[in-house]
Amino acid sequence: MQALNITSKDLLILLKDRGTLFQLLVLPLIFIVVFSGALTAISTDEAEQDTRIPLAVVDLDGGEAAQRFVTDLDTAGGVRVEPYAQDEAEALLQERKLSRVLTIPARFSADLDAGRPVTLRLVNHPDADPEKTEATRLVIEGVAQDLSLQRQILASLEQMAEMQANAPETSQVFTAERMIAQAQSQFERSRTQPLIDVAQRGPQRGPQRGPQIAEREADAFPDAVQLAVPAFTVLFVFLTAQTTAHSIYEEKRLGSFRRLLAAPMSKAALLAGKMLPNFVTALIQTAVIFAFGLVGLRLMGLQPLSLGNAPVGVILVAMAMALCSSGLGILIAALARTESQIGGLSTLILWGAGILGGSFVPLFILEQFLGSLPRVVPHYWANRAFENLLIRGLGLTSVITELGALLAFTALFFAIGLWRFDFN
Amino acid sequence: MTPILDVQQLSKKYGDFEAVKEVSFTVEEGEVFGLLGPNGAGKTTVISMLTGVLPPSAGTALIGGYDIRTQMNQAKQLNGLVPQDLALYPTLSARANLNFFGQIYGLRGKALREQVEDVLRIVSLTERADQPIETFSGGMKRRINIAAGLVHQPQILFLDEPTVGVDPQSRNHIFESVQRLNRERDMSVIYTSHYMEEVELLCDRAAIIDEGHIIALDTIENLIGLLGGGVIYLGLPRVDAGLLAQIAALPAVREALPAEAAPLGEGEAVAQRETGAKVKVVAEQSQQALVNVIGWLNTQDIPLTSLKILEPNLESVFLHLTGKTLRE
Numbered sequence: 001m002q003a004l005n006i007t008s009k010d011l012l013i014l015l016k017d018r019g020t021l022f023q024l025l026v027l028p029l030i031f032i033v034v035f036s037g038a039l040t041a042i043s044t045d046e047a048e049q050d051t052r053i054p055l056a057v058v059d060l061d062g063g064e065a066a067q068r069f070v071t072d073l074d075t076a077g078g079v080r081v082e083p084y085a086q087d088e089a090e091a092l093l094q095e096r097k098l099s100r101v102l103t104i105p106a107r108f109s110a111d112l113d114a115g116r117p118v119t120l121r122l123v124n125h126p127d128a129d130p131e132k133t134e135a136t137r138l139v140i141e142g143v144a145q146d147l148s149l150q151r152q153i154l155a156s157l158e159q160m161a162e163m164q165a166n167a168p169e170t171s172q173v174f175t176a177e178r179m180i181a182q183a184q185s186q187f188e189r190s191r192t193q194p195l196i197d198v199a200q201r202g203p204q205r206g207p208q209r210g211p212q213i214a215e216r217e218a219d220a221f222p223d224a225v226q227l228a229v230p231a232f233t234v235l236f237v238f239l240t241a242q243t244t245a246h247s248i249y250e251e252k253r254l255g256s257f258r259r260l261l262a263a264p265m266s267k268a269a270l271l272a273g274k275m276l277p278n279f280v281t282a283l284i285q286t287a288v289i290f291a292f293g294l295v296g297l298r299l300m301g302l303q304p305l306s307l308g309n310a311p312v313g314v315i316l317v318a319m320a321m322a323l324c325s326s327g328l329g330i331l332i333a334a335l336a337r338t339e340s341q342i343g344g345l346s347t348l349i350l351w352g353a354g355i356l357g358g359s360f361v362p363l364f365i366l367e368q369f370l371g372s373l374p375r376v377v378p379h380y381w382a383n384r385a386f387e388n389l390l391i392r393g394l395g396l397t398s399v400i401t402e403l404g405a406l407l408a409f410t411a412l413f414f415a416i417g418l419w420r421f422d423f424n
Numbered sequence: 425m426t427p428i429l430d431v432q433q434l435s436k437k438y439g440d441f442e443a444v445k446e447v448s449f450t451v452e453e454g455e456v457f458g459l460l461g462p463n464g465a466g467k468t469t470v471i472s473m474l475t476g477v478l479p480p481s482a483g484t485a486l487i488g489g490y491d492i493r494t495q496m497n498q499a500k501q502l503n504g505l506v507p508q509d510l511a512l513y514p515t516l517s518a519r520a521n522l523n524f525f526g527q528i529y530g531l532r533g534k535a536l537r538e539q540v541e542d543v544l545r546i547v548s549l550t551e552r553a554d555q556p557i558e559t560f561s562g563g564m565k566r567r568i569n570i571a572a573g574l575v576h577q578p579q580i581l582f583l584d585e586p587t588v589g590v591d592p593q594s595r596n597h598i599f600e601s602v603q604r605l606n607r608e609r610d611m612s613v614i615y616t617s618h619y620m621e622e623v624e625l626l627c628d629r630a631a632i633i634d635e636g637h638i639i640a641l642d643t644i645e646n647l648i649g650l651l652g653g654g655v656i657y658l659g660l661p662r663v664d665a666g667l668l669a670q671i672a673a674l675p676a677v678r679e680a681l682p683a684e685a686a687p688l689g690e691g692e693a694v695a696q697r698e699t700g701a702k703v704k705v706v707a708e709q710s711q712q713a714l715v716n717v718i719g720w721l722n723t724q725d726i727p728l729t730s731l732k733i734l735e736p737n738l739e740s741v742f743l744h745l746t747g748k749t750l751r752e
Binding site: 012013254258260263265 | 472476498501505507510511512524528
């Protein structure tokens with residue numbers, strides 16, 4: 001009860017602080033509008049340049065012929081190759097996030113080199129757009145046929161060259177007519193008995209077929225709003241930690257902290273009371289920013305935010321993130337002794353971690369040049385959780401690791417904060 | 425009668441530095457007790473330990489029979505703290521501040537509303553109750569600061585330098601409030617100050633504290649009585665036992681002692697001091713003793729090189745006991 005008294009008092013003070021309210025609730029919306037607008041322009045241009053059907057390709061071989069096949073497939077027109085690991089592709093296919101997956105088997109290159117037939121496996125989701133599935137199949141088979149023919153003709157020519165080298169006196173045996181006949185034979189053979197075959201199947205169907213997968217949404221490059229709204233929510237929710245640190249500092253500066261210590265309440269209740277406003281504010285922030293993403297952006301003529309398929313997951317991530325931000329507030333309050341130290345630490349920790357954790361640059365780009373480094377900040381895990389839920393449209397189980405990481409950071413921040421907190 | 429506050433050998437150490445050294449005193453119900461000492465003497469540290477803000481390093485205290493080491497939460501219910509700082513939330517109204525400080529002591533609903541109105545009346549700020557604290561004058565803030573310590577009806581009120589930075593009118597208002605609380609509600613008050621006139625005016629008894637020690641503790645009359653009718657510091661070319669005995673024998677003189685130097689008064693520069701021997705004359709009545717001493721020195725043809733008279737008050741007592749002024 002004591003903690004709630006402090007919380008309601010702090011929220012009342014916050015309501016009267018227009019500057020802080022602007023920073024917490026309005027500034028993120030400005031960031032989102034500006035970044036969404038800019039990114040939308042860029043991503044629209046990219047989308048106009050590439051209208052091919054996305055195709056997930058799992059390359060279990062990795063050899064020269066497999067790589068050549070993938071390159072040919074991507075440049076053939078019609079499909080855009082997106083490489084995936086096998087587990088990831090299977091999971092995404094089950095989650096209806098991929099419509100079809102082409103698997104290149106192990107020993108693909110070796111078997112082709114040896115002239116042994118190989119089979120590519122194309123798995124289509126039962127709810128995939130059948131026209132796109134058919135188009136994709138034709139492209140794959142076309143590329144496979146070309147590669148088969150090329151391999152078979154080359155093998156035939158190599159065989160003829162070998163025969164000629166072993167018996168130069170019989171060189172006149174290979175007349176132009178005979179060579180043309182040989183090529184026609186190989187061409188016919190590659191059509192009727194292709195070296196590369198494509199086996200097509202769908203996964204186990206459930207009792208009821210679902211609605212057709214909206215492939216453009218499911219497979220497209222994430223749009224600007226889906227990137228900007230969660231990214232800036234994460235950034236600004238963690239920036240709320242600065243408000244908690246300031247509030248504790250102000251309480252000490254004014255002397256009211258002494259009054260609170262003299263009141264019949266435990267130190268734990270006191271700290272909980274100072275932490276709860278952060279938690280509540282962070283949840284309100286998330287709700288306001290997401291509501292703006294859903295409604296405000298639509299009214300402004302921008303693409304609205306999609307909440308994905310697991311709203312419970314979104315709520316849990318928002319709560320874990322708010323808790324983590326509160327812990328960070330206590331940590332900063334414990335480490336900083338002066339107002340300028342709070343400012344310095346906040347800039348370093350909150351903005352620095354925001355940049356490192358993917359609030360300004362999407363994680364899939366960031367990880368390309370920073371590797372695993374972003375994982376050391378909680379922002380990364382919050383951003384990754386939102387990416388799974390909102391961009392990939394995955395379910396609650398896809399963010400268990402991220403939720404665990406956020407809670408682990410929370411525990412760490414509290415432990416250090418309580419250890420270093422100066423009640424005197 | 426059991427005292428409402430019984431402080432026993434209370435000490436506070438910060439590393440090797442001992443801020444409070446085995447302080448002991450008692451306060452009776454309905455008594456106004458002063459803690460008088462210069463800044464840094466340890467007054468606030470004593471209050472901080474008694475109100476649960478700081479844990480004691482040694483010793484303990486009983487507040488209403490509750491031991492602060494083992495029953496601090498019960499003791500806190502009896503305490504009201506008015507810190508030296510203006511411990512209020514500037515953007516909130518006076519009423520919102522008082523509501524909050526009442527709530528953290530468990531007050532709710534009608535009881536809270538009535539108590540808030542009551543303390544607003546005590547500090548005469550009912551009409552400004554709904555205005556933000558930041559619009560108040562310094563004196564008004566001080567009064568709300570006191571009200572915040574009263575809202576839960578404590579039995580013992582700790583007032584830590586409540587008049588620092590306050591205009592004379594508000595200071596008088598604070599004095600009246602303290603006297604009214606004590607008179608009408610029989611509230612015990614621990615009043616710390618480095619203004620001796622405040623302690624003289626408000627307190628029944630006082631402890632003089634310096635460098636963490638209590639150096640004197642008694643009623644105000646008895647403390648002032650330590651100086652008799654005052655103290656006169658004489659600067660003379662030479663001093664010997666015979667001279668001291670002759671001065672001590674003069675009418676209105678209680679005793680004459682050799683003194684290292686007369687203590688500096690407020691605003692007195694060290695350069696003003698003269699060299700030579702010093703005599704400290706403790707008088708029965710300072711003016712009569714001064715006339716007698718100067719007359720006798722003239723008859724003996726002994727020149728007076730310096731002279732300082734300490735009137736009998738707590739400031740002089742402190743000077744007499746420590747060689748320092750309260751403002752040092």
